[in-house]
Amino acid sequence: MSAPAREPAARLEVAGLAAAYGASAPALREVTFAAHAGQAIAVLGSNGGGKTTLFRALLGELPPVTGTVAIAGTTAYVPQTERSRLDFPVSALDVALMGAYARTRWYRRVAAADRALARAALERVGLGEQVAERFGALSGGQRQRVLVARALVQDAAVLLLDEPFAGVDAMSEDAIMRILDELRAEGRVLLIATHDIEQARRWDRVLCLRGEQIAYGPPAQTLTTAVLEATYGAEIVLLDDGTRAVAVQHHAH
Amino acid sequence: MRWLTDPLSAPFMQRALLTALALSIAGGLLGVWIVLRRLAFFAHAVGSATFPGLVVAGPWGIAPQLAALVAGLGFAGLLTRVTRSGATSSDAATGLLLAGALALGSVLASDVYRSGAGVDRLLFGTLLGLGDADVWLALAVALVAAAATAALARTWLATGFDPAAARALGVPAGRGDWLLLALLAATVVAVLPAVGALLVSTLLVVPAATARLLTSSLGSLLATSVALAAAESVTGLLLAYHLDLPPGPAIALVGGAVFALAALAAAAPWRRGARARVAA
Numbered sequence: 177m178s179a180p181a182r183e184p185a186a187r188l189e190v191a192g193l194a195a196a197y198g199a200s201a202p203a204l205r206e207v208t209f210a211a212h213a214g215q216a217i218a219v220l221g222s223n224g225g226g227k228t229t230l231f232r233a234l235l236g237e238l239p240p241v242t243g244t245v246a247i248a249g250t251t252a253y254v255p256q257t258e259r260s261r262l263d264f265p266v267s268a269l270d271v272a273l274m275g276a277y278a279r280t281r282w283y284r285r286v287a288a289a290d291r292a293l294a295r296a297a298l299e300r301v302g303l304g305e306q307v308a309e310r311f312g313a314l315s316g317g318q319r320q321r322v323l324v325a326r327a328l329v330q331d332a333a334v335l336l337l338d339e340p341f342a343g344v345d346a347m348s349e350d351a352i353m354r355i356l357d358e359l360r361a362e363g364r365v366l367l368i369a370t371h372d373i374e375q376a377r378r379w380d381r382v383l384c385l386r387g388e389q390i391a392y393g394p395p396a397q398t399l400t401t402a403v404l405e406a407t408y409g410a411e412i413v414l415l416d417d418g419t420r421a422v423a424v425q426h427h428a429h
Numbered sequence: 430m431r432w433l434t435d436p437l438s439a440p441f442m443q444r445a446l447l448t449a450l451a452l453s454i455a456g457g458l459l460g461v462w463i464v465l466r467r468l469a470f471f472a473h474a475v476g477s478a479t480f481p482g483l484v485v486a487g488p489w490g491i492a493p494q495l496a497a498l499v500a501g502l503g504f505a506g507l508l509t510r511v512t513r514s515g516a517t518s519s520d521a522a523t524g525l526l527l528a529g530a531l532a533l534g535s536v537l538a539s540d541v542y543r544s545g546a547g548v549d550r551l552l553f554g555t556l557l558g559l560g561d562a563d564v565w566l567a568l569a570v571a572l573v574a575a576a577a578t579a580a581l582a583r584t585w586l587a588t589g590f591d592p593a594a595a596r597a598l599g600v601p602a603g604r605g606d607w608l609l610l611a612l613l614a615a616t617v618v619a620v621l622p623a624v625g626a627l628l629v630s631t632l633l634v635v636p637a638a639t640a641r642l643l644t645s646s647l648g649s650l651l652a653t654s655v656a657l658a659a660a661e662s663v664t665g666l667l668l669a670y671h672l673d674l675p676p677g678p679a680i681a682l683v684g685g686a687v688f689a690l691a692a693l694a695a696a697a698p699w700r701r702g703a704r705a706r707v708a709a
Contacts, residue, residue, distance in 0.1 A: 235597045253597035260591040264465065265645050274587050278599025282580045310645060330598070 187213050187365045188234075188334050192243035195233040202241055204229040205388040211334075211381070213363035216356065218376035218395070221385035222408050227369040230385065231336045234367070249333025252326075256338050257319035262312030268322045269307045272298050275329025290329065297325035302351045317348020324355060334365045341375065373399065436670045444564060445556045445676065449662040451567040452623055452632055455574040455616045457655030460637030461647075462578075462609060466589045469634045470520055471508070471610070474527040475617040476626035478504035480534030494562050497621060501614035504530060509610065554625035556666065556676035563622045570612075570619040577612055578651065581605055586647065624677035631677065632658055635684035642688075642695045661687060 188211040194202040204226035211217055219227050232238045235251055252275070275297075276290035298307055301321035303314075311319060320340055327335050340356075341349055356366060360380075368379060376382050377395040384390040384398070384407040391403045436442045463472050482500030486493040504526060511522040584605035588595040595602040613633075620629050636658035640650050665680030672679075 237596055251597070253594050255591060255594045259593055261589060264586075264590050265647050265650055266586065266590060267646075270586075270647075271590070274583075274590075274598050274600075277583050277587060280583070282583075286583075326598075336597075 187211055187215075187248045187363075188367075189246040190234075190243070191246075193230075193233060193245060194241040194243055195229050195238045196241050197229075197238070203387070204233070204385065207243070207383075207385070207389045209381075209383055209389070209392040211365045211367075213365065214360045215381060216360050216366040216368060216379040217381040217383055218379045219367055219369045219383045219385065220371075220373065220376055220407055225407070226385040226387055228338075231338065231367070231369065234334070234336060247334055250330060251334045251336065252330040252332030254320075254323045254327050254335060254337040254340060256342060257316055257323060258343070260311070260319075264312065266311050267308050268298055268303055268311055268314065268318075268325075269294055271311050271322050272325045272329055275326040278330070294325070294329050297328040298322065300328065301325045301355055315345060315348070317344040317352070320344055321348060321351060321355075324352065332364070334367070335359065337366060337368045339369055339371070341370070341372065373404065432671065433667070436667060441557055441559075442666070442670060444559055445666055446663065448559055448564050448567045448623060449556065449666055449680075450659055451564075451571040452616075452620055453636075453658035453662050454571040454655055455567070456620060456632030457636050457658035458574045458578045458651055459613055459616050460633050460635075460658070461640070461650050461654050462585055462589075463613065463634055464637040464641055466585070466609070468610075468613065469630065470523055471505075472613055472617055472633045473630055474523045475501045475504055475614050476621060476629040477527055478530035479618060479621060479626065480531055481537055484534050484537045492562060494566050494618060494622075497618045498615060500530070501618050502611060505610040505614045509607065552625050552627055553675065554621060554623050554628070554677045556623045556680075557669070559622060563619075566619045567623070570616045573612065574616060577608065581608065582647070585609060624680060628677045628681050631681040631684050632662065635681075635688055636661060639684070639688045639691045642691045657684075657687065 190210070191208050193207040194205040196202040207226075207230065209217075219230065221227050229238065231253065233240060234245060234247065235253055236245075269291075272294035273286050273291065276286050276294065280286050280290070295304075295307060298304060301324055303318060303321055303325070306314060306318060311322060314322065324335075324337075324340070337356075340352055344352065356368075359366060366379075367383075368376075370376055377399065379395065381393060382395045382398050383392045384403055386407050386409070390406045391398045437446070463469055479497035479500045482496035482498075483493055485491075486496035489496070507526055508519070508522055511517055511526070512519050517525075584595075584600045584602065587598055587600045588602040588605055592602060617629050617633065620632050624631050637650070637654040639657050640653035644650055644653050661684045662680045665683045666676055668674060668683065669676040669679040
């Protein structure tokens, strides 16, 4: 589960980052971490803690107020599937093809090579049979896999995944877990926003946010009672004398 | 057969048919984006928001199409501005600005310019009494709508599908949205003289909403929407000619009837199995 040591250069380097919406006070401050090829980082924090703000800053949608973001290669965003319009007239293949839009000139059709790539990506996430299915008609887990396939078509060096296991059936969870491990083996960097502290222990690093960076490091050393309390405040419930913790989330939106 | 050919010999009918077909291309194509992006209220509101422009056009000596276009684009621009912060929802802002535009138009029409002509043109349209400028504007928006759909379909599709993720896909979401609203405003202005402000949905919403019941891929949606718009406006025009009806409302009634038939067909027992499979 540890990162390959042979590639020392950081793929993603964030130093002293603060990001804000418009002219308001920074929603996230003092974030400093580096991720090497093949590392998967769990991003923990309560709603409004800065996970989305961090992702938007890494995508270049929010220019840093202070600090720097350096990324070697392209960055892809894998959103939660309920954010998308399920009534849209798009098939699984259409959605995967969106990964090729950035490299398709406005006056051309999506290249045949990219269509083949999109089919292969869907095949890879186990949806080779569902290529022509309407996106909205797929199960939550299948939709999540289509969005991962779209990131594969983008050929992103860094993938930002927003709660990839939320509302996902067991079969899809296994499939997504397997594909994420494959992506790490290929040297891609994964940032996985999650509410699941147990699942976070599975990844190489954890990044804890609460308006600012609380902690960053290997899960075993980082996920201490003190760090979890600082990350979640009153929302944390400690089990088994503090060896296990559950974050209680109040979904307000 | 004479029922079909007689009307075509009259120059005013040829002009009306040409304009209706051009508007069917523009309205049918953009209608798909209106329906997919839930902009029907916006399209309806832009039509009414041209009111103050039409009122001042005569007294100020400017072409009514130009005055309406400026008013429509101004409405779209203001709406983008008001909703940008996210504090006011898009439909609330549309309602707010619509009321403002109508009120301003009414005050100008009754107290300042005492003009009734703008109001007539706004409400009812005159497909059988079009000027050259109306025909040219219709042809121009048809051309631009076709070109824009070819160039921007991917941007509009990705942005509508998931606005938050669209920028991360490298799609010019902001510019695409701005262009869509501007093009919509221009198309509404072109549709006004034909069917009137209260019936812009006849060409801009009804055919696309009907097509949505019948097909579910983007390409066939666009084609079906244009074909329905063209068939409905030609049928409506012929009915208006023979039965001496106002053409705008005649087209609107045909469109409504076709929608009702499509809705019945979509809900029919022999199709229910297919729909259930899709929804599962």
